[in-house]
Amino acid sequence: MSGRGGEKSREQQLKGIAAAPGIAIGKVYKLSSSALNVESPERRTITPEEIKEEQGRFTLALDRTRDELLKLRNKISSELNSKDAEIFDAHLMIVEDRMLYDEVMQMIEDSLLAADFSYYTVINRYAAAIAAMPDAYIQERAADIRDVGARVLRNLQNLPKDENGTKKSDEPYIVIAHDLTPSDTAALDRGMVLGFATESGSKTSHSAVLARSMQLPALVGLGEGVADMVDNGDEVIIDGFSGFLIINPSAASKEQYARKADDMNRFLSSLTQEAKLRPETLDGFMVQLSSNIESLDDLPQVKKFGSCGVGLFRSEYMFLTSSTPPDEESQLNTYRSILKELGDEPLIVRTLDVGGDKLNNQLRRYAEDNPFLGLRGIRLSLRERQDLLRTQLRALLRAGVYGNLRVMIPMVSCIEEVVEVKQIIQELQLELKRERKDFVQHLELGAMVETPAAALMAEKLAHHVDFFSIGTNDLIQYTMAIDRGNERVAYLYQPGHPVVLKLINSCVSVARRHNIYVSVCGQAAADPRLAILFAGLGVHELSMVPANIGAVRRVIRQMTMFEAEQAGQMALQCSTAAEVMKIAGNVLAKVAPEVVALVEDGNDG
Ligand code: PEP
Numbered sequence: 001m002s003g004r005g006g007e008k009s010r011e012q013q014l015k016g017i018a019a020a021p022g023i024a025i026g027k028v029y030k031l032s033s034s035a036l037n038v039e040s041p042e043r044r045t046i047t048p049e050e051i052k053e054e055q056g057r058f059t060l061a062l063d064r065t066r067d068e069l070l071k072l073r074n075k076i077s078s079e080l081n082s083k084d085a086e087i088f089d090a091h092l093m094i095v096e097d098r099m100l101y102d103e104v105m106q107m108i109e110d111s112l113l114a115a116d117f118s119y120y121t122v123i124n125r126y127a128a129a130i131a132a133m134p135d136a137y138i139q140e141r142a143a144d145i146r147d148v149g150a151r152v153l154r155n156l157q158n159l160p161k162d163e164n165g166t167k168k169s170d171e172p173y174i175v176i177a178h179d180l181t182p183s184d185t186a187a188l189d190r191g192m193v194l195g196f197a198t199e200s201g202s203k204t205s206h207s208a209v210l211a212r213s214m215q216l217p218a219l220v221g222l223g224e225g226v227a228d229m230v231d232n233g234d235e236v237i238i239d240g241f242s243g244f245l246i247i248n249p250s251a252a253s254k255e256q257y258a259r260k261a262d263d264m265n266r267f268l269s270s271l272t273q274e275a276k277l278r279p280e281t282l283d284g285f286m287v288q289l290s291s292n293i294e295s296l297d298d299l300p301q302v303k304k305f306g307s308c309g310v311g312l313f314r315s316e317y318m319f320l321t322s323s324t325p326p327d328e329e330s331q332l333n334t335y336r337s338i339l340k341e342l343g344d345e346p347l348i349v350r351t352l353d354v355g356g357d358k359l360n361n362q363l364r365r366y367a368e369d370n371p372f373l374g375l376r377g378i379r380l381s382l383r384e385r386q387d388l389l390r391t392q393l394r395a396l397l398r399a400g401v402y403g404n405l406r407v408m409i410p411m412v413s414c415i416e417e418v419v420e421v422k423q424i425i426q427e428l429q430l431e432l433k434r435e436r437k438d439f440v441q442h443l444e445l446g447a448m449v450e451t452p453a454a455a456l457m458a459e460k461l462a463h464h465v466d467f468f469s470i471g472t473n474d475l476i477q478y479t480m481a482i483d484r485g486n487e488r489v490a491y492l493y494q495p496g497h498p499v500v501l502k503l504i505n506s507c508v509s510v511a512r513r514h515n516i517y518v519s520v521c522g523q524a525a526a527d528p529r530l531a532i533l534f535a536g537l538g539v540h541e542l543s544m545v546p547a548n549i550g551a552v553r554r555v556i557r558q559m560t561m562f563e564a565e566q567a568g569q570m571a572l573q574c575s576t577a578a579e580v581m582k583i584a585g586n587v588l589a590k591v592a593p594e595v596v597a598l599v600e601d602g603n604d605g
């Protein structure tokens with residue numbers, strides 16, 4: 001079923017989305033997603049006497065599915081980390097959804113339809129409703145629902161278990177599929193799978209997230225029909241840096257990519273060995289490099305890649321992953337544990353930032369048409385969930401006595417928000433004093449600069465805070481007026497846009513004038529080219545995913561601040577992001593040509 005006819009053995013290159021870095025060379029194994037493997041059940045009617053039996057069958061299938069998911073969650077938790085395992089918590093929530101359960105039980109009883117057909121009808125309706133939502137991130141959750149649905153149906157129909165990860169083969173292989181559900185990805189045999197490529201999917205899909213954690217090179221979004229262009233056993237190359245899939249590579253291509261893979265591996269391990277070196281430029285300027293983390297589990301990475309503490313702790317993950325918000329004592333324990341691990345190094349905790357794509361119905365009371373422009377971050381904390389903010393700030397005030405703790409406010413768009421948070425902190429300090437609890441007298445407080453409003457009023461903000469942290473992920477989306485998760489406007493998501501740089505520059509100038517600390521903690525800080533520009537504009541600290549620190553450290557150690565400043569000033573005069581990235585790319589090629597290959601091709605914005 002090859003679509004290539006006579007061209008079967010000719011090399012072909014296809015461009016997809018680079019979802020996880022790395023190069024894989026190997027033979028194809030075609031996998032049909034487990035979610036697609038389940039046939040739609042026939043519409044079988046039952047007699048009233050069979051109702052109880054069908055309902056029992058359904059409940060049993062749910063129990064089995066729950067057991068399977070718990071096992072998978074434990075597998076991922078022990079092989080990767082508990083954060084990645086949380087994907088299966090979301091699946092467990094679907095299995096345990098009371099409304100869905102009641103609807104199926106009711107359908108079996110009222111319509112006298114067999115359990116499989118009833119369940120299939122209800123779960124498909126849910127998945128279709130989610131898939132029709134305007135938000136791309138939410139749409140992708142339909143895949144999770146279908147994934148769980150397929151599991152339950154397999155158990156209802158007593159079909160053999162999903163064997164995706166256990167293909168019997170003595171040779172490692174590359175998986176090509178239309179799509180992979182998170183279950184498929186998690187079940188992949190890590191000893192045998194070299195990487196995967198799928199026709200659909202985006203960078204933010206859970207499978208892409210898992211691939212990055214599993215350190216499997218991966219491509220997504222290759223387009224329909226790619227799986228039909230290859231047969232099992234065909235040779236392919238996945239280039240998870242540039243996003244290319246090479247089918248039937250020529251001998252020259254194989255040699256070229258094998259060399260690239262070797263170089264890359266040698267290079268990445270040499271970077272890890274530099275973890276203890278100071279991030280200092282050749283002319284003696286330090287640029288602090290720190291980590292973005294989401295949970296305690298990320299701490300080993302912080303140490304491994306030699307970061308100076310945590311520049312952004314996304315505390316909302318503590319809230320999003322449990323059914324009840326963590327109380328003061330459990331938050332205190334978490335912050336204290338991190339501070340103890342970090343010693344004197346700073347921990348910057350961001351207060352709860354729910355909203356936008358981080359939706360959580362338990363924490364938010366209303367659905368919004370434009371959640372990214374809605375009650376998000378500090379807005380939600382002050383207007384609707386002050387209870388949560390107060391509990392978190394109490395835990396932070398108490399944790400501050402155990403180390404170098406700073407706190408920052410997400411999504412600031414007016415001064416009153418900062419003033420109000422400071423008033424609450426004062427009230428809480430009085431409360432804690434009355435209760436004779438230990439707490440810090442001065443909690444270092446920062447504002448995140450992630451709206452143009454915050455950047456443009458930095459001068460005024462500086463009077464109220466101890467530091468700025470520039471969240472470029474949001475600053476870019478709000479400046480360019482695009483949803484950062486929407487693939488269709490992804491071309492406008494331009495971290496190097498001169499206007500974005502201008503906002504950052506004015507914020508840094510203000511911070512320098514007021515003698516306050518300024519960091520960049522958005523994903524842009526991890527791009528070596530932008531890291532040069534940010535350092536050149538005067539940013540004190542760059543905070544990023546720990547694994548990206550090595551490359552940025554290498555660049556900083558091989559450049560002069562003079563070069564970076566010149567590039568920064570030239571970039572501010574540019575008209576387009578492409579011009580900016582060219583300037584930065586030239587500096588990178590000059591000071592650290594070995595790092596150029598890590599920069600994603602085509603990512604010139
Ligand atoms: C940002 O917006 O750049 C940021 C760091 O916050 P988040 O990505 O969590 O919105």
Ligand code: MG
Nearest residue numbers: 450471473474
């Ligand atoms: Mg943000």
